[in-house]
Amino acid sequence: MPQLRGTLQAGISLADLTWFRVGGPAEVLFLPADADDLAYALAHLPAEIPVTVIGLGSNLIVRDGGIPGVVIRLGRGFSEVEVEGTRITAGAAVPDVKVARAAADHAIAGFSFLRGIPGCIGGALRMNGGAYGGETRNVVVAVEAVTRRGEKITLANADMGYSYRHSSVPDDLIFTRAVFEGRPGDGEVIAAEMAKITESREATQPIKSRTGGSTFKNPPGTSAWKLVDAAGCRGLTIGQAQVSELHANFLINLGGATAADIEGLGEEVRRRVKETSGVTLDWEIKRIGVPKGA
Numbered sequence: 001m002p003q004l005r006g007t008l009q010a011g012i013s014l015a016d017l018t019w020f021r022v023g024g025p026a027e028v029l030f031l032p033a034d035a036d037d038l039a040y041a042l043a044h045l046p047a048e049i050p051v052t053v054i055g056l057g058s059n060l061i062v063r064d065g066g067i068p069g070v071v072i073r074l075g076r077g078f079s080e081v082e083v084e085g086t087r088i089t090a091g092a093a094v095p096d097v098k099v100a101r102a103a104a105d106h107a108i109a110g111f112s113f114l115r116g117i118p119g120c121i122g123g124a125l126r127m128n129g130g131a132y133g134g135e136t137r138n139v140v141v142a143v144e145a146v147t148r149r150g151e152k153i154t155l156a157n158a159d160m161g162y163s164y165r166h167s168s169v170p171d172d173l174i175f176t177r178a179v180f181e182g183r184p185g186d187g188e189v190i191a192a193e194m195a196k197i198t199e200s201r202e203a204t205q206p207i208k209s210r211t212g213g214s215t216f217k218n219p220p221g222t223s224a225w226k227l228v229d230a231a232g233c234r235g236l237t238i239g240q241a242q243v244s245e246l247h248a249n250f251l252i253n254l255g256g257a258t259a260a261d262i263e264g265l266g267e268e269v270r271r272r273v274k275e276t277s278g279v280t281l282d283w284e285i286k287r288i289g290v291p292k293g294a
Contacts, residue, residue: 001044005033014062014289017054017073019118020251021210022259023062024289026052026071034077035146035176042174043150045070051148052288053174055120056095059127059213063289064259074122078176083108087141088180092122096129099180104194109185110139112193116201118213122175127284128162132197137162141179148172165217165284206244210253215266216281225249227279231272238265251285263287 012029015021032038045051050069054060078091081098083106090099096114099121103111113134117124124136125143143155161168201207216224228234228248236243237254239261244250251262270281
């Protein structure tokens, strides 16, 4: 790949790139310069080499054995935010909160919910990220992506196949940028909404801990944290991993946890919830890579 402009590094630990601060190395870590560079790399990468994409690492467990193949992390070349009227264009690496702030600065309503999602736009697009009554699918107009073969494509909202915390687009599509549409609003009202979300998060979530955000999806008609609480799991620990005392749908790395500790704790919570309520909780946190020794 003589025309590659991004950086390639072998054996880089991914623990520092995740909010849990756990996980093994990437066989190869690739930071593309921009969407063209990403498309060039994928077009020339042999099809048998696996590709994994990570964002800010906020909703992610990287297993202790690391990730084989190429891990792609989008950075500076995917961090632009542009505002025109009530339309916002944002790169996939832009933190969700930055888009919420841009909307507030331009008195665009409909984006305050992004203040409550501790991730980046790429993750919000992939998972239909939502919080505080809002969802990504409510504001998406179009999404730009690169296929595993290096083709640049554009998807409309209807092409994303959105449902609760899920999109049905192929897993190997890499989102690079998206266009969102809000509506005219009152800047002071929007700022107050965001301040209320910030206050609520600080009061009810362990945001200053090593955590990965909401662990399990809310089952229909109830909240995951209520089921976890009813199963007696609040404060439960395995190794240095703990179910948060503040919010029972958050797992915490107390300092020396392994990825196996955290994932094992989550599975134990799922087992106890199933035993006590009959409900099978679905993971919201993504778990990728291989166990240590695998």
